[in-house]
Amino acid sequence: MTSLIGTIAANMFNFELKNNDDSVIDLPEYLNQKRLLIVFFRGAWCNYCKKQLKEIQSSISEFDKLNIKIIALSCDNKLNSNLLKEFLKLDYPVLSDNDYKVIDSFNFRTVYKGKEVSKPAIMLFDNNGTELYRYVGKEYDDRIETNELLKQLSNL
Amino acid sequence: MKKCIVCEKELNENIIDKHDVHFCSEECVKNYEEKLKKLSDVVNWDNCC
Numbered sequence: 428m429t430s431l432i433g434t435i436a437a438n439m440f441n442f443e444l445k446n447n448d449d450s451v452i453d454l455p456e457y458l459n460q461k462r463l464l465i466v467f468f469r470g471a472w473c474n475y476c477k478k479q480l481k482e483i484q485s486s487i488s489e490f491d492k493l494n495i496k497i498i499a500l501s502c503d504n505k506l507n508s509n510l511l512k513e514f515l516k517l518d519y520p521v522l523s524d525n526d527y528k529v530i531d532s533f534n535f536r537t538v539y540k541g542k543e544v545s546k547p548a549i550m551l552f553d554n555n556g557t558e559l560y561r562y563v564g565k566e567y568d569d570r571i572e573t574n575e576l577l578k579q580l581s582n583l
Numbered sequence: 584m585k586k587c588i589v590c591e592k593e594l595n596e597n598i599i600d601k602h603d604v605h606f607c608s609e610e611c612v613k614n615y616e617e618k619l620k621k622l623s624d625v626v627n628w629d630n631c632c
Binding site for chain 2: 446447448449505506509510513514
């Protein structure tokens, strides 16, 4: 188990992330001086999302070289988030934000076929919580290619 | 309060830690593992997306 248990230390992150076992992630401890990439996705039912999450997993060593740790997040419940992580064999956490607290803090909530979901988006923060980069999909299938993302992030 | 990831019952004792989450019973673990297996059985990633 990736141990992310702890309490939020003094930091500038204006949101709180919880593991699927309900423990709060101590972001400064988890990041350990690295930067945080959050992948907001629509849900486990979305094939575009699954493809993107798999591609990111395939390039995880490239993100690591850029000192970036990854967390994926959607409004799915904890059960489906955990199943998705295991199903896709992802090494990074897939978290549930089914009360939309984090999604709403960035105004990413949108409606797709009557369902309230997050827009597909990617945000990068430094280890103090300062936003460094964001890409927000204009449509449900609007995703930045992982290679292009790595290229852009390598310039930050 | 910790909850079982499958049935969402509050957990007081006899917590089972597996798959990075908590379960209240072996039955819920089995239920979870069946869901996971079902997902793996139905998707062929070469044709999926």
